[in-house]
Amino acid sequence: MPKKLLERFMPKPETLRNHKYLRIFGSLLDKPNLWSLNRKSAPGAFAVGLFVAWLPVPFQMFFAAGLAIFFNVNIPLSVALVWLTNPITMPFMFYAAYILGSKILGQETTEFVFEASWQWVESSIGTIGPPFLLGCIVLGLIFALVGYFVINSLWKYSILFKWNKRN
Known part of the structure; x- marks a missing residue:
């Protein structure tokens, strides 16, 4: 597992401890x-971060930190992974979630034009809201499970590789 690479990109514990929204965890x-990166905390952190990245909520970092504390997994990695949802990737991710949710519910996808207004959200929540939210949760669970098992497998493989290299 490229532990050094992950540690280089993770936010520092001091930065997160002093973050205004995370101070409430005390x-x-x-x-x-x-705060440690080990074989038990890294796969769980990937699962938490990838799941929260699919949630269409503000303050995703706060939710990722809360779930990381609840599951006792690495906070910096969980928080860093929610950055997969950004203004560039969000439209593609959330449109895919809407399509998947529509297919699961057996509904036809309807064309819509997004507007950044509360009035649009209120008027659209009844039509595209249920399939969109269902798709977000399903994709979040899928990505969390895949992320967990991939990182867990990579970690085990790297340990076996190091052991074989010693002999």
């Missing part, structure tokens, strides 16, 4: 596993 942030 002494919960004192668990050592929340």
Whole structure:
């Protein structure tokens, strides 16, 4: 597992501890596993981060940190992975979630034009909301499971590789 590479891109624990939204967790942030990168915390952090990245909510970093604390997995990695949802990737991800949700519910996809207004959200929540939210949750679960098992397998493979290299 490219541990050094991951550690280079992860935010520093001090940065996250002092973040204005994460300070509410207080002494919960004192668990050592929340900050260390090991074979138990990394796969879980990937699962948490990838799941939260699919949730269409503001403050995804806050939710990722809360779930990381709840599951006792690496906070910086969980928080960093929600950055997969950004203004460039979000339209593609959320449109895919809407299409998947529509297929699961057996509904026809309808064409719509997005408007950045609360009035549009209120008027569209009844039509595209249920398939969109279902698609987000399903894709979040799929990506979380795949991320968990891929990272877990890569970690085990790297350990076996190091052991074989010693002999």
